[in-house]
Amino acid sequence: MDGCHAHDTPVPYCHPMGTTASAYLTGFGRYLPGDPVDNDGIVARLGGDDPVTARIRGMILEQNGIRQRHYALDDDGEPTELNEELAVKALRAALDDRGIRPDDLRMLATATTIGDVLVPGFASMVHGRLGGGPMQLLSASGVCASSLQALDAAVSKVKLGEHPRVAVVGSELASRSLRQRRFDGIRAGMDSHFLRWMLSDGAGAVVVEFQPHPSRPSLRVDWVRHVSLAHEHDVCMRAGMDGLEPEVGRTWQDVGIGDAEASGMFVLRQDVSVLDDLAGAGLREFEQLVDIGLVDVSHLDHVVCHYSTNAFRDLAFDGLRKRIPTLDTDRWFSNLETCGNTGAASIFIALEEAWRTGRFAPGETILLAVPESGRFSFAFAHLTVVAPPDQQGAST
Amino acid sequence: MTTDTTTPAPAAAETAMTDASGAPSPAGPAALSDRLAEVWIELEERLDRVPILRALDEGTVTIDDYRRLLFNLRQQVVDGSPWISRAASNFDIDHFTLRAAAIKHAEEEHRDYLMLERDYVAIGGSLDELRAGRKNLGSEALSGYMFTYADRPNPVGLLGAMFIIEGLGAKRAAGWAARFQEVLGLADNQVHFMQYHQEADGAHTGDLEAILDSGIIDDAAADEIVRCAEVVARLYALQLEELDR
Numbered sequence: 235m236d237g238c239h240a241h242d243t244p245v246p247y248c249h250p251m252g253t254t255a256s257a258y259l260t261g262f263g264r265y266l267p268g269d270p271v272d273n274d275g276i277v278a279r280l281g282g283d284d285p286v287t288a289r290i291r292g293m294i295l296e297q298n299g300i301r302q303r304h305y306a307l308d309d310d311g312e313p314t315e316l317n318e319e320l321a322v323k324a325l326r327a328a329l330d331d332r333g334i335r336p337d338d339l340r341m342l343a344t345a346t347t348i349g350d351v352l353v354p355g356f357a358s359m360v361h362g363r364l365g366g367g368p369m370q371l372l373s374a375s376g377v378c379a380s381s382l383q384a385l386d387a388a389v390s391k392v393k394l395g396e397h398p399r400v401a402v403v404g405s406e407l408a409s410r411s412l413r414q415r416r417f418d419g420i421r422a423g424m425d426s427h428f429l430r431w432m433l434s435d436g437a438g439a440v441v442v443e444f445q446p447h448p449s450r451p452s453l454r455v456d457w458v459r460h461v462s463l464a465h466e467h468d469v470c471m472r473a474g475m476d477g478l479e480p481e482v483g484r485t486w487q488d489v490g491i492g493d494a495e496a497s498g499m500f501v502l503r504q505d506v507s508v509l510d511d512l513a514g515a516g517l518r519e520f521e522q523l524v525d526i527g528l529v530d531v532s533h534l535d536h537v538v539c540h541y542s543t544n545a546f547r548d549l550a551f552d553g554l555r556k557r558i559p560t561l562d563t564d565r566w567f568s569n570l571e572t573c574g575n576t577g578a579a580s581i582f583i584a585l586e587e588a589w590r591t592g593r594f595a596p597g598e599t600i601l602l603a604v605p606e607s608g609r610f611s612f613a614f615a616h617l618t619v620v621a622p623p624d625q626q627g628a629s630t
Numbered sequence: 631m632t633t634d635t636t637t638p639a640p641a642a643a644e645t646a647m648t649d650a651s652g653a654p655s656p657a658g659p660a661a662l663s664d665r666l667a668e669v670w671i672e673l674e675e676r677l678d679r680v681p682i683l684r685a686l687d688e689g690t691v692t693i694d695d696y697r698r699l700l701f702n703l704r705q706q707v708v709d710g711s712p713w714i715s716r717a718a719s720n721f722d723i724d725h726f727t728l729r730a731a732a733i734k735h736a737e738e739e740h741r742d743y744l745m746l747e748r749d750y751v752a753i754g755g756s757l758d759e760l761r762a763g764r765k766n767l768g769s770e771a772l773s774g775y776m777f778t779y780a781d782r783p784n785p786v787g788l789l790g791a792m793f794i795i796e797g798l799g800a801k802r803a804a805g806w807a808a809r810f811q812e813v814l815g816l817a818d819n820q821v822h823f824m825q826y827h828q829e830a831d832g833a834h835t836g837d838l839e840a841i842l843d844s845g846i847i848d849d850a851a852a853d854e855i856v857r858c859a860e861v862v863a864r865l866y867a868l869q870l871e872e873l874d875r
Contacts, residue, residue: 253817254818255817393817394817395752395816395819395820396752444753444754444820445693
């Protein structure tokens with residue numbers, strides 16, 4: 235006799251090859267350092283009070299629509315915390331939200347643009363500060379989309395059944411690169427002003443597990459996708475190089491540190507002339523997800539989109555609405571205006587707020603979208619809100 | 631669900647078993663395979679009533695149930711290879727076939743518990759806690775019985791124990807694995823131990839059948855095999871009934 239037939243419900247097994255688990259987001263946390271800084275409070279931290287800079291700042295702030303942000307800087311512009319501290323605080327918030335401890339984690343995936351130190355990797359430093367037991371690490375380094383690259387790694391390991399619980403954190407402390415001392419004596423064009431008055435600090439974290447939260451709804455991660463178009467685009471956002479072409483002898487590691495700073499290599503810059511191309515390319519990637527059926531526009535309930543400035547909000551919103559006619563502003567979420575652009579942390583900071591404020595209901599679906607200007611890459615994730623196990627079947 | 635398992639009518643069996651002379655019944659002793667099949671059917675009926683297996687069947691089983699099951703099984707599984715080895719050492723040269731089979735079997739099984747431990751860790755369990763665990767009431771009884779039995783000279787009856795334990799692996803474990811996967815959404819990496827036993831124990835039951843059919847089992851040995859199967863079936867079910875106790 236065969237055990238297959240010992241059940242009322244036929245069990246489709248006998249050779250269950252390649253079965254994977256699901257991955258659920260079960261805990262959410264964020265940390266934004268210090269009090270919120272409104273537009274008038276920026277100068278005290280970052281400097282730039284000359285009339286020309288003030289005029290440019292006013293123009294850029296008007297464009298990007300950011301009303302407040304957080305800096306890990308005191309009133310005099312001196313750093314108050316390390317990037318790894320922001321990451322750990324967001325992680326602790328996410329673990330508390332889930333009701334677990336660092337010891338319960340088997341993997342940590344971090345995303346940041348610039349860690350505190352050159353060596354070792356950011357994840358090692360965050361793990362060291364967070365504590366817990368032995369765990370696998372991944373330091374995803376890049377810019378904004380590194381957030382979902384880290385998430386992708388975490389989700390993949392959970393789905394493979396290799397780790398039951400993983401934490402993911404995106405963390406940024408950009409303000410150290412935005413302070414006046416970086417700009418003293420440097421010709422600062424729009425390529426640096428644009429970022430200087432846009433970026434700020436913060437961290438966001440999620441807990442990924444192979445089982446849904448036992449008593450609350452969870453977000454099942456249906457898929458994560460990342461694509462780079464660096465093969466057909468020049469560098470857009472950068473630091474540590476001179477110009478757009480990497481050349482031996484002309485990176486910050488080749489010249490003296492003093493020379494590197496003097497020539498403005500430590501200033502974050504963005505080639506603003508190609509940002510429209512970036513938006514267009516991002517929309518094409520989204521369209522492709524629709525065309526291959528990964529996004530079912532008739533069943534997409536929410537979009538949480540990272541964008542650097544409100545100038546791209548309308549572009550992205552209108553672009554998505556071409557394929558999702560029912561998309562309205564109620565189903566579109568961003569907290570750029572109140573939390574600032576925190577790079578790799580942004581998508582998690584936005585997701586945490588959307589989740590905490592009750593925007594999502596069981597059965598609904600969510601698209602996360604993260605364009606990255608660095609050298610043109612894009613990341614997306616698709617989530618479904620699931621009820622806790624004891625309520626499944628009752629509601630959705 | 632209930633499996634309709636027809637047991638022989640007691641009245642008919644009683645009248646057939648004995649006559650005035652006390653000689654074997656006219657129908658002759660039931661074949662060993664038939665007697666073992668009866669033990670198996672009774673075990674399956676009992677398993678249908680084991681709470682965790684009922685929950686599995688009904689789809690109400692939880693991840694904590696699966697974790698507990700692995701935890702409880704592990705404490706006895708680590709004894710599997712040792713009692714088979716002990717049995718192997720107690721077969722004399724006249725039972726060389728059985729000795730050889732036991733040695734081979736012990737070697738094949740002695741690392742199985744590692745698979746179980748990996749599954750346990752993969753679902754979030756602590757290896758330290760797992761390894762510090764103790765046997766439940768049923769596992770104590772089962773393990774104690776197996777070691778005691780294996781100490782006898784030529785413990786042929788243990789073929790009955792193999793019949794039950796390998797049978798569970800071959801016929802039930804993979805079904806349990808698939809059902810746990812279905813209900814709890816587990817990856818293959820989290821149910822290795824139960825999945826693996828379908829193939830491995832399938833091979834072992836094949837070896838066992840060959841021995842049972844080889845003609846080296848006399849009537850007395852057959853009685854011992856059946857009795858051992860009955861005890862092990864009951865104690866194995868007890869192990870599943872007494873989780874964590």
